[in-house]
Amino acid sequence: MKFTKMQGIGNDYVYVNCFEENVEDPARVAKLVSERHFGIGSDGLILICPSDVADCRMRMFNEDGSEGSMCGNGIRCVGKYAYDHGIVDKPQISVETLGGIKYLDMQVEDGKVKTVKVDMGVPQLTSELPEKIQVEGKTLEFTGIDVGNPHAVYYVDNVDGLDLEKIGPAFEMHERFPDRVNSEFIRVIDRKHLQMRVWERGSGETWACGTGATASAVASMMLGLVDDTVEVQLIGGNLEITWDRESGHVYMTGPAVEVFSGEIDLTQYNGREV
Numbered sequence: 001m002k003f004t005k006m007q008g009i010g011n012d013y014v015y016v017n018c019f020e021e022n023v024e025d026p027a028r029v030a031k032l033v034s035e036r037h038f039g040i041g042s043d044g045l046i047l048i049c050p051s052d053v054a055d056c057r058m059r060m061f062n063e064d065g066s067e068g069s070m071c072g073n074g075i076r077c078v079g080k081y082a083y084d085h086g087i088v089d090k091p092q093i094s095v096e097t098l099g100g101i102k103y104l105d106m107q108v109e110d111g112k113v114k115t116v117k118v119d120m121g122v123p124q125l126t127s128e129l130p131e132k133i134q135v136e137g138k139t140l141e142f143t144g145i146d147v148g149n150p151h152a153v154y155y156v157d158n159v160d161g162l163d164l165e166k167i168g169p170a171f172e173m174h175e176r177f178p179d180r181v182n183s184e185f186i187r188v189i190d191r192k193h194l195q196m197r198v199w200e201r202g203s204g205e206t207w208a209c210g211t212g213a214t215a216s217a218v219a220s221m222m223l224g225l226v227d228d229t230v231e232v233q234l235i236g237g238n239l240e241i242t243w244d245r246e247s248g249h250v251y252m253t254g255p256a257v258e259v260f261s262g263e264i265d266l267t268q269y270n271g272r273e274v
């Protein structure tokens with residue numbers, strides 16, 4: 001299987017051009033290729049497929065093989081791949097996802113896409129503002145935001161000090177979220193800057209989460225903590241989020257990078273049994 005490794009501020013996926021390749025069992029392939037010591041190493045698998053309703057279609061699979069309905073860092077890389085590899089011939093494109101059709105505006109330099117602005121649509125509040133929740137005996141508050149996939153946003157004083165490997169699963173699997181949830185832990189630096197770490201549904205801690213940064217920015221705007229344009233600072237880099245209150249649409253702008261391409265013979269895969 002031919003693949004291209006790409007990353008959006010350190011949220012890295014294995015991308016397959018399904019205009020040319022066919023992936024039989026993407027859930028299993030996602031688990032195989034994500035292995036950082038037995039496979040390629042990634043936060044999951046993203047398929048770039050033909051679409052009847054958009055310029056292309058993105059299917060996204062987390063490290064555990066579960067299919068996500070939207071991926072912010074992933075969709076920027078999908079747009080970059082589609083333009084740089086000639087699947088599309090214009091910098092404004094549409095991408096079909098399980099979370100709806102998204103519209104991308106790409107900035108091209110020397111014939112390659114560098115930065116992508118994504119219309120993430122109209123965010124939905126899915127909880128009280130905020131809502132109390134018991135997690136492992138502690139009473140916390142979260143704000144639930146859906147941007148094509150589900151997020152729970154928590155505010156903490158010391159983001160760096162969180163032991164996410166230890167506490168992450170309790171947040172992800174909480175009974176309040178029947179489909180599991182992506183959990184963001186936010187420190188408000190000032191009205192224009194947020195610091196964020198994330199425990200993703202199906203992938204654990206990632207170095208960045210585009211939908212998570214979008215959800216966190218919108219929650220912070222709804223709570224009156226920040227202005228309507230903020231920079232979200234993640235481990236892998238920064239994203240700019242702008243909420244246009246008039247149209248209701250929220251926009252995410254950030255980089256997309258192609259790292260390398262390769263080929264893997266999955267029939268000979270002899271890594272750890274997954």
Ligand SMILES: N[C@H](CCC[C@H](N)C(=O)O)C(=O)O
Nearest residue numbers: 068071072073149209210211
């Ligand atoms: N784990 C997420 C999908 C990936 C989201 C994240 N990588 C992003 O950049 O938005 C979910 O299951 O909803």
